[in-house]
Amino acid sequence: MRVIIESDADAVAECASGFFQSLLLHKPDVVLGLATxxxxxxxxxxxxxxxxxGLLNFQQATTFNLDEYVGLEIGHPESYRCFxxxxxxxxxxxxxxxxxxxxxxxxxxxxxxxxxxxxxxxxGGIDLQLLGIGSDGHxxxxxxxxxxxxxxxxxxLTRVTRQDNARFFNSIDDVPKLSVTMGIGxxxxxxxxxxxxxxxxxxxxxxxxxxxxVTARVPASALQLHPDTIVILDPDAAKLLQFKDYYQDSELxxxxxxxxxxxx
Ligand code: F6R
Numbered sequence: 531m532r533v534i535i536e537s538d539a540d541a542v543a544e545c546a547s548g549f550f551q552s553l554l555l556h557k558p559d560v561v562l563g564l565a566t567x568x569x570x571x572x573x574x575x576x577x578x579x580x581x582x583x584g585l586l587n588f589q590q591a592t593t594f595n596l597d598e599y600v601g602l603e604i605g606h607p608e609s610y611r612c613f614x615x616x617x618x619x620x621x622x623x624x625x626x627x628x629x630x631x632x633x634x635x636x637x638x639x640x641x642x643x644x645x646x647x648x649x650x651x652x653x654g655g656i657d658l659q660l661l662g663i664g665s666d667g668h669x670x671x672x673x674x675x676x677x678x679x680x681x682x683x684x685x686x687l688t689r690v691t692r693q694d695n696a697r698f699f700n701s702i703d704d705v706p707k708l709s710v711t712m713g714i715g716x717x718x719x720x721x722x723x724x725x726x727x728x729x730x731x732x733x734x735x736x737x738x739x740x741x742x743x744v745t746a747r748v749p750a751s752a753l754q755l756h757p758d759t760i761v762i763l764d765p766d767a768a769k770l771l772q773f774k775d776y777y778q779d780s781e782l783x784x785x786x787x788x789x790x791x792x793x794x
Contacts, residue, residue, distance in 0.1 A: 531740060531753065532760045532784065533777035535768045539728040542762050543572035546660075546726055549760065550577060551586060553658055559590040561650075563659030563717075564618070565670075566595065566610045569726050570660060571617055578621040588624040592653050594646075595631040596661070596670040597711035600684065604635060608698050632682065632710035639710065643682035647716055659720035663727050666690045667735040667748035671711035678744070678752045680713030714752045723759040725750065727767040736763060737770035 536542045550573075553560055564570070580586045598610045606612065611631050619629055632646050650656060661669050666688060672680060673688045686708055687695075696702040717723065727736050739750040740761065753759045768774055 532781070533740060533768075533771070534760065534762045534781050535774065535778055536762060536764060539572055539764050542726055542728055542764050543576050545762050546573045546724060547576035547580060549658070549724060551580060554586055554588070554591065557657060558587065559592070560657045561653050561655065562591060562593045563656040563712075563720055564593050564595045564614065565660045565662050566597075566613045566617075567662045569662040569728060573660075573726065574618040577618065581622045586622075588622045591624055592628045593624060593630060594650050594653070594656060594712075595629075596659075596717075597709050598632045598634045599706040600634045600639065600708035600710060601706045632712075634710050639684055642710055643684065643713070646682045646710070646712070650716070650719075656720035657722065659717055659723045661717070661723060661725040661750075661753075663725060663732055663735050663739065663750050664691055665694055665731050665735055667738055667750050669714065669717060669725070669750045669753070671709040672714050672717075672749040674747050674749060676714055676746060676749050678746055678749075678755075679715040682710065682712045682716050685709055685711045714749055718752060718756050720756075721758065723753055723756050725753065725759065725761045726763075727761070728764040730766040730769065732767040733770045736761075736767050737772075741772055 534545060536545050577586060581588065595610055595614060602609045614629065614631065630649060633642055636642055663669060666674055668691060671685045671687060673685065673691065692702055692705040695705050699705050735750065738748040739753065742748055742751055744751045744754050771777065
């Protein structure tokens with residue numbers, strides 16, 4: 531895992547947007563895996579800014595979101611389709627038909643997961659999967675106990691997650707109990723994963739994910755098995771890391787190496 535500790539949440543977003551920018555430059559028909567929640571909002575703002583400045587072009591890009599709530603009416607402002615529309619899609623030139631979220635309106639919900647994985651495969655697989663992390667260590671809505679090999683499927687939300695997400699609804703009772711989420715196995719198929727975390731509420735989960743054992747108790751720890759995962763943190767999210775100094779030293783060396791490699 532490449533662990534990058536930036537000075538604050540804005541620098542986290544700036545750093546992440548740089549990875550998106552260079553990927554889009556090298557591969558205009560990129561397949562992006564996207565996330566919702568509070569964490570990526572700043573990154574999406576940076577991407578919109580760069581698009582407006584003519585630095586990014588999403589014309590040929592395809593997107594697949596990690597998850598969607600089950601049970602909200604179509605057009606519900608807290609549905610992840612609406613979130614993506616508001617926070618990113620309507621501000622950039624991605625083709626609407628190239629943006630995908632799990633279809634939760636279907637009568638055959640049980641089949642939806644497999645269909646979604648097939649669609650991702652047919653698009654050539656995900657080049658860069660963006661992730662946030664739940665305070666309970668979830669990625670997507672893969673809650674503790676999820677199989678590390680799981681595929682996209684229906685998944686119940688834990689009380690902790692429903693409580694965390696209640697801030698977006700009138701009360702916890704309005705937070706859906708089910709979602710369709712990409713599985714951990716599906717996420718691990720992405721060519722690169724990039725997880726962002728900011729704020730002290732994520733510090734415990736981040737420490738367990740990076741420095742703890744690989745375990746279904748902490749679904750994000752499965753990323754230790756991925757060959758190309760970048761974790762970008764602010765100091766609050768990084769505060770419990772035991773090997774923080776080592777990650778910072780390594781990152782300096784990595785950047786030095788990258789600059790000499792591009793110069794030659
Ligand atoms: C969102 C998702 C979730 C969030 C996580 C963190 O698509 O899959 O795993 O990334 O719950 O949410 P925030 O960023 O709101 O703290």
